[in-house]
Amino acid sequence: MESTTETIEIPSEPPESHFLLDAQDLHVQMSGHHVLKRINLKIPRGETLALIGESGCGKTVLMKTLIGLIRPSRGIVRFDGQNIATMNPTQTVEFRKKIGFVFQNAALFDSMTVGQNVAFPLRQHGAVEADEVEPLVLQALADVGLPDDIVRRRPAQLSGGMRKRVGIARALILQPDLVLYDEPTTGLDPIVSDVINELMLGVRRKYPVTSIIVTHDMNTARKVADRVIMLYPRRRLQDNESQVLFDGPPTSLENFEDRRVRQFVRGEAGERLMEMRQRSDALRESLIEDSDDDSETTPIE
Numbered sequence: 001m002e003s004t005t006e007t008i009e010i011p012s013e014p015p016e017s018h019f020l021l022d023a024q025d026l027h028v029q030m031s032g033h034h035v036l037k038r039i040n041l042k043i044p045r046g047e048t049l050a051l052i053g054e055s056g057c058g059k060t061v062l063m064k065t066l067i068g069l070i071r072p073s074r075g076i077v078r079f080d081g082q083n084i085a086t087m088n089p090t091q092t093v094e095f096r097k098k099i100g101f102v103f104q105n106a107a108l109f110d111s112m113t114v115g116q117n118v119a120f121p122l123r124q125h126g127a128v129e130a131d132e133v134e135p136l137v138l139q140a141l142a143d144v145g146l147p148d149d150i151v152r153r154r155p156a157q158l159s160g161g162m163r164k165r166v167g168i169a170r171a172l173i174l175q176p177d178l179v180l181y182d183e184p185t186t187g188l189d190p191i192v193s194d195v196i197n198e199l200m201l202g203v204r205r206k207y208p209v210t211s212i213i214v215t216h217d218m219n220t221a222r223k224v225a226d227r228v229i230m231l232y233p234r235r236r237l238q239d240n241e242s243q244v245l246f247d248g249p250p251t252s253l254e255n256f257e258d259r260r261v262r263q264f265v266r267g268e269a270g271e272r273l274m275e276m277r278q279r280s281d282a283l284r285e286s287l288i289e290d291s292d293d294d295s296e297t298t299p300i301e
């Protein structure tokens, strides 16, 4: 018997992109000035990225733009391959569910108990049945090292470090794909800061979340991040210079060729101090000139 071989075409799923976030040519203007210009950034799934840079360089604006809270004047952000600017309302709700946000001051609701705070995203999104809420809340609290009996307490009764942990538990309860930490160790003592650093590492070990940490804390950047990006204020750059001064592993920061990066990570004011002195000298000189002028023109009574 003659046999025929047929080739069966199996429709293939689109390959899952290696990158969870892909931002291309981002420009953001605020009050008529560019805060961000020509930013290109791809974040692989599972990466922990620290965003560093001096105050006002645009870290928060970049983070908000990446999750669609700020619309760029130019450029595209793709999350999971999807352009976030063209998502319909249903897709936007689904997209938001995939993002956990740990706010700088934990931003817990004081009128709610700890348990209600942690359960909030579950209830807001109607993600689970009512009887499933409590076990999930207790598990989320256990994951950040907090005991069961804390659920009935109010945020005001907790220390700063505990509030931060509750904020992390709340951000993680929906098992997001992306967690954003906004200055997670600001205002905490060095020991509690290290507890938070360990927690962020623990979260990452437990499940393959992608994280962006906006931080001024170089210990956090060195200890927790796989990759560090340092932004520089647009107004201090020539037009042709990249706003990303550094993009690499934290181990390369200390001795990086660009002096501005080395000074930042070592906490050296360097020429910034000279600039401030020059500015105050210039101000003093102009005041002296003004007072000289005054003495010539103001009649002595």
Ligand SMILES: Nc1ncnc2c1ncn2[C@@H]1O[C@H](COP(=O)(O)OP(=O)(O)OP(=O)(O)O)[C@@H](O)[C@H]1O
Pocket: 030, 031, 035, 053, 054, 055, 056, 057, 058, 059, 060, 061, 062
């Ligand atoms: N809503 C806004 N309207 C006008 N300007 C804004 C707005 N938000 C931010 N900016 C400006 O954009 C620039 C970057 O701000 P951003 O908050 O991103 O800085 P940052 O690097 O996060 O600073 P910090 O470390 O102090 O939090 C600043 O000059 C700020 O004044």
